Amino acid sequence: AQRVTQPEKLLSVFKGAPVELKCNYSYSGSPELFWYVQYSRQRLQLLLRHISRESIKGFTADLNKGETSFHLKKPFAQEEDSAMYYCAPPDSWGKLQFGAGTQVVVTP
Amino acid sequence: EAGVTQSPTHLIKTRGQQATLRCSPISGHTSVYWYQQALGLGLQFLLWYDEGEERNRGNFPPRFSGRQFPNYSSELNVNALELEDSTLYLCASSLGVGSNQPQHFGDGTRLSIL
Numbered sequence: 001a002q003r004v005t006q007p008e009k010l011l012s013v014f015k016g017a018p019v020e021l022k023c024n025y026s027y028s029g030s031p032e033l034f035w036y037v038q039y040s041r042q043r044l045q046l047l048l049r050h051i052s053r054e055s056i057k058g059f060t061a062d063l064n065k066g067e068t069s070f071h072l073k074k075p076f077a078q079e080e081d082s083a084m085y086y087c088a089p090p091d092s093w094g095k096l097q098f099g100a101g102t103q104v105v106v107t108p
Numbered sequence: 109e110a111g112v113t114q115s116p117t118h119l120i121k122t123r124g125q126q127a128t129l130r131c132s133p134i135s136g137h138t139s140v141y142w143y144q145q146a147l148g149l150g151l152q153f154l155l156w157y158d159e160g161e162e163r164n165r166g167n168f169p170p171r172f173s174g175r176q177f178p179n180y181s182s183e184l185n186v187n188a189l190e191l192e193d194s195t196l197y198l199c200a201s202s203l204g205v206g207s208n209q210p211q212h213f214g215d216g217t218r219l220s221i222l
Binding site for chain 2: 043046086099
């Protein structure tokens with residue numbers, strides 16, 4: 001079965017520190033990958049897409065095809081980055097498959 | 109541009125009843141997806157419709173079903189409701205088949221089973 005693994009359920013960082021969220025996936029047939037974010041009491045929204053390099057809030061993601069990883073990074077975390085983050089690569093059907101999510105808590 | 113809209117916001121049912129959840133996609137989007145979002149479990153994929161056809165189905169029992177209408181809106185039907193069905197149901201839409209299409213989400217319908 002195709003899988004998306006986000007190994008960290010919870011990531012706690014200090015404001016101003018770098019943050020990295022890990023994502024590994026098993027199906028590598030598509031060049032496009034996504035990260036989604038869900039802030040408290042808001043709908044799930046697109047954070048970043050790989051091919052177009054579209055991103056909000058200063059996040060970047062590095063695609064490593066050899067390791068089939070697509071880790072999300074930000075050099076200086078802000079309190080407003082506290083949210084739930086989902087890695088979402090496409091599966092062999094062409095639809096997105098979502099990881100279990102990583103809860104990020106940024107403390108002042 | 110209007111986003112994905114879901115109705116109702118909250119639905120209260122009792123065990124054994126049927127629930128119908130509705131979703132209107134973004135204008136121009138032909139694909140609609142349904143998910144369960146349970147606390148601690150992330151998004152569990154339920155169903156995917158495109159151009160009126162069921163494209164893919166997640167690992168859920170047959171009492172979870174749905175359809176897509178000619179205007180691309182969609183319904184999710186849950187029969188013989190069980191207590192464990194109490195959770196948030198999300199709908200998303202995209203421009204159609206193709207792995208380069210991001211999904212856009214609605215606010216969800218919270219289903220509560222008494």
